[in-house]
Every structure is written in structure tokens, then in C-alpha cells.
Amino acid sequence: MIFTLLHGETTIQRLSGSLIDVGVDFPKESGISSEMAKKALDYIRTQDPSFDENEAGAIWAESEIMRVEEEYMARAEKLGIYKRTDNEQAPDTQSSASTSDIYGESVLDKLRKANKARCMEEDRKKEEAKKQQEAERVAALKAEARDENSTADTKDEPGKIFSPFDEIALAQPAQKAWLEPVERKPWVKYYEEQATIIKDNKIPNLSTLRRLGPSALVLLAVLGGCWMLTETYTPPPRSARMFPDVPPAVATLGAITAINFAVFVAWRIPPLWRTMNKTFQVTAAYPFAIGTLGAQFSHQSIRHLFINTVMLWPFGWILHDDVGRGTFLAVYLACGTVGTYGSLAFNVLAKRWMNYSFGSSTAVIGTMAAACLIRANNNVTVLGYEIPDITGLTVLGIIAGFEILRAWRGKNTRTDYPGHLSGLAAGVLAGFYIRYQTTASQMTRKEFTPLQSEQSTD
Secondary structure: OHHHHHHHHHHHHHHHOOHHHHOOOOOHHHOOOHHHHHHHHHHHHHHOOOOOHHHHHHHHHHHHHHHHHHHHHHHHHHHOOOOOOOOOOOOOOOOHHHHHHHHOOOHHHHHHHHHHHHHHHHHHHHHHHHHHHHHHHHHHHHHHHHHHHHOOOOOOOOOOOOOHHHHOOOOOOOOOOOOOOOOOOHHHHHHHHHHOOOOOOOOOOOOHHHHHHHHHHHHHHHHHHHHHHHHHOOOOOHHHOOOOOOOHHHHHHHHHHHHHHHHHHHOOOHHHHHHHHHHOOEEOOOOOOOHHHHHHHOOOOHHHHHHHHHHHHHHHHHHHHHHOHHHHHHHHHHHHHHHHHHHHHHHHHOOOOOOEEOOOHHHHHHHHHHHHHHOOOOEEEEOOEEEEEEEHHHHHHHHHHHHHHHHHHOOOOOOOHHHHHHHHHHHHHHHHHHHHHHHHHHHHHHHHHHHHHHHHHO
């Protein structure tokens, strides 16, 4: 109770300016000593050091002068020795203009008016500067759009190579510069601010091990899980399948496509933005380990999602039919995770802090490489149609040469070449591993078949 009284009264005295008059003394019956009151005042001053006690005291003194003057005038009127003139007004309707007729404008009023005018002028200048900066930014965007349009026709440019994997983002998404900036709604701005990981646009002071170590652990865990999936997965019986009439390859690829589309939709929901930034993309400046796995399911444009899906289905169907669901999922997840980690490692070692990577291109190109290597000497079959005189090794050579050439020439594009090449390498290794396992299994069957036949005849 004493603390509440002490804090409340001291705060009121300080804000009202009465400290210059009554100080911080309290009645003896209150039980509050002068030392306690001074300590309370010092504490309140630390909580609000910007408050000007001198200005408040000046306002208090002026109001006290007016109050005492009004008391004397009222007493004189009551005694009949003074009468107000017509030019004077009652205290409740008296204006500052009538007061200035008697005393003149006070120094405090002049100071207050000057401060108000200065603040209004500063606000006006800030608003003009903000409008000027916005106008310059819009002009720069329009100029950039004109430059891009002047060089948009690149069909006949020498050395220009197009690939469906160009959609993976490594920088800020391209803006439609010919459109005026759209003001976001306040609730969208709130979630946008909450989703911003680096608030002050300064690169966090993290070591290379801190940036790459946690993601490396996730990579090892994913690779271990993929190996376990390959070795232990058993296809369910037809009666246990959710869609028994649908081919297993279609069901698996459809599930992956549905997951990718769900993540694409989640990017459109502002309350999920912070979670999406942490889980479904990898940034070199401040990487989150789980993003090494989640980035391969992430797409922010429908074109990016469509192209990767179109490239996945024919080659994914081939690989799924050749190795089964367990090995196919292991190859897909392993290639996507290795590709994402390869992109992260390259950007960190090259100190490209603001580059970020997402998209299933790393997993798709790895799946394509594995499917082609498994059918290295056989013709490639796409959606049930066999392409004559083109073996899997030929297609793999085309894909690898295509990506290496583009990586060599495409220095200024937004394509994630380190991720593509890492995913491609992972797919080649996965293809060699599957071929080795298949060869070893066939040799084992040849060695044990005679023995089993002899035992069966005994």
C-alpha cells in the first residue's frame, strides 16, 4: 500500500510540475520518510529520463500565479471593492488572447509555439523526402523494365541456353516494374515483419561451421533414412492400398505433386510466412537446418511448380517401375537434400550471403540421372512410349553436358547451378549404387541356385 501511494503521488507531482513548489515531502502520518520519497523520485526519473521537469515546473508556476490572482480577484468582488470590466471574461471562458492583453505572451507559450512549428516543419520535410525516395525507386524500376524489354528477345542471341530448371530462385523475385507499388494491408505488413528473420539487414556474425554444421547433420540423417528405406521397404498388398486400381508409380508421383502444391499454397498465407521462411528455403546468411530437407518441396510461382512437375513425371515413372516405391523415394529425397546442401555450401564458401535456394529441381534432375543410368544401355521409355535409338546413357550425357555448359556460361542468371550439379551427381551415384546392388543380387542368385536345387532333390 505504501509503495503504491509513494509511486503514484511522486509520479503525479513530477508530471504536474509541483516538485518545484511542494517537493517530495509527505505528511508524517503517511509513514513515508524524505529518503524514501527521494529514492522513489530517482527511480521514476530512470524510467522516463526524457521528461522535462523544468518545463513542467514553469507551467505549474504560471498556473499557480493565475490561480492565486483569480482567488484575490474573486475575494475583492465579494467584498465589493472590485468589479470586472466588460472586456474581462469569467475564468471558465477566458481565452489566451484576453490573458495576453494584461500580461503579454509568456516565454513558455512562445517556446511551445516554436517547438510545435519546428516539429511540423520536420514532419513535412520527412514526408517530402519519403515521397521523393518512392518516386525515385519507381522511376528506377521503370527504367529497369525498359532495359529488360529492349533485350527481351534473346532467341537469336549466341550462347543463350534455355532450361526448364531456370525457375529455381537465388535472389529477390523479379518484380513487374511497369506496375505501381501496391500498398500492403496493415495485417499483411504485421506478418511480413514477423516473418523477417534478419531485421536490420546486417549479415549475422556466424562461423562457417555454424552455417553448414547443423544442415550437414540433417543431410546425414536423411541419407541414413533413405538407406534404411531402400533396404527395409516392403510394398503393401493390394488390399491394403488406398487406391488399389491406381498404378503405384502414379500414386507416388501424385502424392509428391500434392505435397508440392500444398506448400505452394502455404506461401500465399501470411500467418505461415515465418514458418515457411525457416522450413522451406535455405539462405546462406542465416540457414535453418530443417530447410535443407524442406526446400525441395517449395515453389513460389505456378510456372516453377508446373515445369518441375512435368519433368518429374516421365523420368520418375521410369525409375519407380524399375526400382519400386521405397528405392524411388530414397533416391528422390537424397538427391533433393544433397542438391540443396550443395547450393548452401557453395553460397556460404563464396560468401554470397543474400542468395537463397528452394525448389524441387535438385530432386528432379537427380531422379532423371538415376533413371537414365539404370537404363544406360536400353532405350528410354516415356509414359509407355519407347524412344528408339536413344539409350539412357545418351540422355544422361545430354543432361549433364547441358547443365555444365549453362553453369559455365550463365554467370548472371538466377539459376541454382551448384544445386543442379550437386543433385545430378547424387543421382549418378544413386544409379551406380542401384546397378551394383542389382548385379550383386544376380550373382548371389547364381551362386546359390545349384545348391538349393541339390538340397531340394535330397
